Amino acid sequence: MPKVQVLNMQGEAVGEIELNDSIFGIQPNIHVLHSAVVSQLAGARRGTQSALLRGEVRGGGRKPWRQKGTGRARSGSTRSPLWRGGGVIFAPKPRKYGFKLPKKVRRLALHSALSSKVMEQQLIVLDVLSLGEAKTREAVKVLKALHVDKKAMIVMDDMDDAVLRSTRNLEGVKATDVAGMNVVDLLNHDILVMTKAAVTKTEEVFA
Known part of the structure; x- marks a missing residue:
């Protein structure tokens, strides 16, 4: 001892x-x-970090322009992650990081x-x-x-x-x-x- x-x-x-x-x-x-x-x-x-998914961002309910004939790329919402002001792809959400031994x-x-x-x-x-x-x-x-x-x-x-x-x-x-x-x-x-x-x-x- x-x-x-x-x-x-x-x-x-x-x-x-x-x-x-x-x-x-x-x-x-x-x-x-x-x-x-x-x-x-x-x-x-x-673990309080959080961002908005495309379905949680306000607005973007209507299609910004028609599908064909405008010469622009097709788009369904102004809240797409590809747009400024749009949602975040795979947005972080509040979670617990701890694990028990x-x-x-x-x-x-x-x-x-x-x-x-x-x-x-x-x-x-x-x-x-x-x-x-x-x-x-x-x-x-x-x-x-x-x-x-x-x-x-x-x-x-x-x-x-x-x-x-x-x-x-x-x-x-x-x-x-x-x-x-x-x-x-x-x-x-x-x-x-x-x-x-x-x-x-x-x-x-x-x-």
């Missing part, structure tokens, strides 16, 4: 924690990670993302994270003590309002709970900061 030092809010080592091999110690599956990222980003697309694949992707953080020594485990007041400077003080100067994701066992409000103005820092963890956020942030309670809950929920 991989072992990680447990730090306090002052950045001092106060112990060690053994991590579950099946969650934090597997060989990351790159293909599954890619599939999970594509699925999540596709699901986030709004099997539950085991989604779970394997999350395990791979967490394991990659451990392998690259980008996981910091805190014994507890408790801010006295919801102030940005309090969160900055903790991150400086942990030597976090890159994009960081803070994961707690349950959402703490003070931590959430203290970090929301910090660029590149995101705070969430165990239920809010996802592959895209884990890969987008260089450092993963988890409380000891969050690690325990992750092993209980995702084992």
Whole structure:
């Protein structure tokens, strides 16, 4: 089992924690990670693009000129896609781009993302994270003590309002709970900061 030092809010080592091999110690599956990222980003697309087909454009009800004898090409409507102001051939319509991955694949992707953080020594485990007041400077003080100067994701066992409000103005820092963890956020942030309670809950929920 991989072992990680447990730090306090002052950045001092106060112990060690053994991590579950099946969650934090597997060989990351790159293909599954890619599939999970594509699925999540596709699901986030709004898909609201829309254009009018020839039958939906206003006007064009009468034939602009007779079929024969004018010397011009035959035409049945001024709303043909060949005309300016006409409809669009194969017009895009609102649709959903998202697709679902099997539950085991989604779970394997999350395990791979967490394991990659451990392998690259980008996981910091805190014994507890408790801010006295919801102030940005309090969160900055903790991150400086942990030597976090890159994009960081803070994961707690349950959402703490003070931590959430203290970090929301910090660029590149995101705070969430165990239920809010996802592959895209884990890969987008260089450092993963988890409380000891969050690690325990992750092993209980995702084992």
